[in-house]
Amino acid sequence: MVYDWGAPTRCRSAVAVFAPSSAADTAIHVVEFSSSASQGGLPMISANAVITGSYNYGEVARSILIAIAASYAALDLAGRVTAARGRARAAWLTGGACVMGIGIWEMDLKGMLAFHLPVPVEYYWPTVLAALVVAILASAVALHVASRRRMGPADALIGSVIMGGGIVGQHYLHMAAMRLPAITRYSPILVTISILLAILFSLIALLMAFGLREETRWSILRKLGSAAVMGAAISAMHYIGMAAASFISASPPDLSHAVSISPIANFGVFTIAWIVLAAAITTSSVDRRRGEEVRQLNQELEGRVAERTRQLEAVNQALRREIVEREQTEEALRHSEDHLRLVIDTIPQQIWSGPPDGYLDFFNAQLLSYVGLTQEGLQGEGWQRVLHPDDRERVLTSWRESVMNGTPFEEEVRNRGANGKYRWFLVRGVTLRDSAGRILRWYGTSTDVEDRKQAEGELRKQKEVFQKIFENIPVMIAFFGTDGQIELVNPEWERTIGWTLEEIREQNLDIYAELFPDPHYRQMAREYAAASTSEHTDFKVRVRDGRVIDMAADVVHLSDGSRLGIGKDITERKHTEAALQKSQENLVRVTRVIAMGELAAAIAHEVNQPLTAIVTNANFCLRELAGGTPKVEKLREAMGEIVSDGARASAVTSRIRALLQKGAPERTKLDINQIIEEVTLLLRGELTRNRVSLRTDLGLDLPRVSGDRVQLQQVVINLVMNGIEAMRSPVQTRDLLIKSGRNHNRNEVLIQIQDSGEGLDPQQAKHIFEPFFTTKPEGVGMGLSISRSIVESHGGRLWAESDLKGSLFQFTLPEQ
Amino acid sequence: MTEPASVIFVVDDDPSIRRAIKRLVESVGLQVELFGAAQEFLQSQRQDVPSCLVLDIRLPGISGLDFQRELAEAKNNIPIIFISAHGDVPMAVRAMKAGAVEFLTKPFRDQDLLDAVQVALDRDRARREREGEIATLRERFESLSPREHEVVAMVVSGMLNKQTAAELGTTENTVKVHRSRAMEKMQAQSLAELVKMVERLKLPPQAS
Secondary structure (H helix, E strand, O other), X not given: OOOOOOOOOOOOOOOOOOOOOOOOOOOOOOOOOOOOOOOOOOOOOOOOOEEOOEEXXXXXXXXXXXXXXXXXXXXXXXXXHHHOOHHHHHHHHHHHHHHHHHHHHHHHHXXXXXXXXXXXXXXXXXXXXXXXXXXXXXXXXXXXXXXXXXXXXXXXXXXXXXXXXXXXXXXXXXXXXXXXXXXXXXXXXXXXXXXHHHHHHHHHHHHHHHHHOOOOOOHHHHXXXXXXXHHHHHHHHHHHHHHXXXXXXXXXXXXXXXXXXXXXXXXXXXXXXXXXXXHHHHHHHHHHHHHHHHHHHHHHHXXXXXXXXXXXXXXXXXXXXXXXXXXXXXXXXXXXXXXXXXXXXXXOOEEEEEOOOOOEOEEOHHHHHHHOOOHHHHOEOHHHHHEOHHHHHXXXXXXXXXXXXXXXXXXXXXXXXXXXXXXXXXXXXXXXXXXOOOEEEEEEEEEEOHHHHHHHHHHHHHHHHHHHHHHHOOOEEEEEOOOOOEEEEOHHHHHHHOOOHHHHHHOOOOHHHHHOOOHHHHHHHHHHHHOOOOOOEEEEEEOOOOOEEEEEEEEEEOOOOOEEEEXXXXXXXXXXXXXXXXXHHHHHHHHHHHHHHHOHHHHHHHHHHHHHHHHHHHHHHHHHHHOOOOOHXXXXXXHHHHHHHHHHHHHHHHHHHHHHOOOOOOOEEEOHHHHHHHHHHHHHHHHHHOOOEEEEEEOOOOOOEEEOHHHHHHHHHHXXXXXXXXXXXXXXXXXXXXEEEEEHHHOEXXXXXXXXXXXXXXXHHOOOOOOOOOOOOOOOOOHHHHHHHHHHHOOOOEEEEEEOOEEEEEEEEEEX | OOOOOOXXXXXXXOHHHHHHHHHHHHXXXXXXXXXXXXXXHHHOOOOOOOEEEEEEOOOOOOOHHHHHHHHHHOOOOOOEEEEEOOOOHHHHHHHHHOOOOEEEEOOOOHHHHHHHHHHHHHHHHHHHHHHHHHHHHHHHHHOOOHHHHXXXXXXXXXXXXXXXXXXXOOOHHHHHHHHHHHHXXXXXOOHHHHHHHHHHHHOOOOOO
């Protein structure tokens, strides 16, 4: 819309249509002026003609100013109402509502007057007053809502509806108060818009007022700005409401109670409105200033009270300190008295005392708590009740004696505790005397020595245990002091050696000389005994009756440098060992004989072969000699053979004799291959008889081994015979392989005997080296056991491996 | 030596014994051949003359007794004398039952061996002779005609000429002619001799 501000207060325009987007326009008019019917000399306008109105823009501006002023007052009053309490709040709310309501009403009225119609317009005054009341009530609600401590969305919404409704209501009441020769028609859309806008602006106004009610530094400027917005908004709503109405000329109205609002009245209204507003604003600021003064006075007063309170507090503090100091002084005074009692009651010691006559009258807390009795219960002779019945007589006698003579008392006593159990105490009592030596009091302590007693008991028991061991163990024990002299010996020592320690000491015997007659050996024994480290050693000792016994000796060093000599008579064991070794040797020989027995057929064959040749050759010779012309050449040939066959037979018999020989094993350097060859020669017949084909694979340049020829031959015989036995059952091939070789890594010679039998049953394989285990019907079961012990006595190993293709027995011998 | 040459074979693994036996046996004028094992003997070229085998029981490889059985199975009937260093009775019984001439235990008496050799050679000679006669008879017998065979078979079974003629569907005279011709071919002097000859031919050609 284009306003012609240059026109002299009146402007005529035809139909004006406004685009809704022109937000700057606050007044939207759809007002048509076509004709007017007027009274009082104004040209008559035909019925139903639309009356066109015009605006006095000066009035419009004033109305807006009033709206802004009212808004400012409202915002300011909202702050006041918020700050006030009780009746003051009610008064402020009432006053504020009046001022704000009058402002709104005034602005609206002003806006109405700014609109000039070409017909006389009067107002029905009761309705105008009703509009004022509505405006005041709506303002009251708005102030109430904006001044509450909190404003929720519901509060804001309800407040804004009531406020907006009030504003719109008073406007349309004004419209209704109009008395003019025309019919007023309303555009429903614009009316609705005006209502919605009123509510919307009210909401904005409430939110602004709520936000501005707390006074801040910039609040006046901000309030002014907000007031301007709000005023403009209220004006806009008003002019939309105006625009919603159109006037159609009609018959003159009923003018009863209607008044004409002349420009003078108009001005009066305006002036009054300003006075009201100014008064309200002034009152408001005066009130605020007064509020400020009161607050300052309050603060001053509070400051003085606080100052006074501080002074009082300081005095109070000083007094308290004084009291505390006084108490401390008193405490210190008490302390020196109580200290002694405290010490007496808390030290971990039972204390008692009493007059010279021995009737005790004081017991400290430790003592009381231990026995579980009171001072009264123990006084006099009461203390005697806690004594152990077994100790009672002894303790009382001793106590009476001490009291009588004034001598210190000391006894170990069992006292019964509160739990009914007795503990050992060391009880001591001494006298306090005056300068004349008269006894003033007895003072005493009872010290718990239960733990020590128990430890002593255990020590005693332990000592007894060791003592008993020492006396009864069938081992000789001698204790040597740091000087090397025998200080103690046990009964076993004396029994074995034949001398008692007493005798040795009395006769001043050099026991070493007695025990070790050989000076060289004696020296060795002395050195052994004196050595800082020693290991188990066997000695030969001559005992008192002249026997020489074997003694296993050990020396144990004690921490202080003394030593324990431990010895055991092992003569019998040595004999047993020797006997065992002998029987072992016999057993070896017996098994060898048994083996020989098994070989008898083979041996017979071996001997018979050369014998047959000898006999046959000899017979030939005899025949030749019996004949006429003996052929000398033939004879010599036969004789030569007889000699060589004789030697052959002799070799066989000596080999057998060597095997059956009884004699101490003899170690010589041996060629193991030679032994294998000898054995295979001896067993050739046996191999042939059993149709076993023998193959030997003997290593070249084998180192010699140290051993007993006969024993090693026996091992090879045993293993070969075992191999033959293993192939006795009808097996496909009967191959026996004897191999010798060298195991360089271990510096040993390895001999292997492999048969092609069925192998060993795994169950049997575990036991084959055990004595008397045999799988042969006539076997003794000593062969492998003896063989293993022979090999092991040579420092080698003998073991067996077996699979389905036969068994492999092998043994090693260390290289020389 | 008027007799046909004979050979003694010795199989023993002990060369010393072999040589001694050779020396002894040769001293009585017999020829000796030596072998260390049975296999060597089998592989040798031998004269077809009266001979015998001196065999050690225990030999490398196959044993003497097994070798004896092998020879018998091969229809080699050479007489065997066993020598053994440790002969036991069951072994000797087995050897003798299998036809051994003698079982001598080492060391044996020289005469025992020589006697045994003599017996063995005589036995071989006789065997050879017997085997020669039978061969001659068979030769003659096979020269007979089929009709003569039939006639001889019937005659030696004790049938009369008449019965034979009836059996063969011919005349008695014809039978007589066949018979006399057959006897002539067989060189039989009498009917009894002819019967004996046919009996020998039926026997298996082996000793005892």
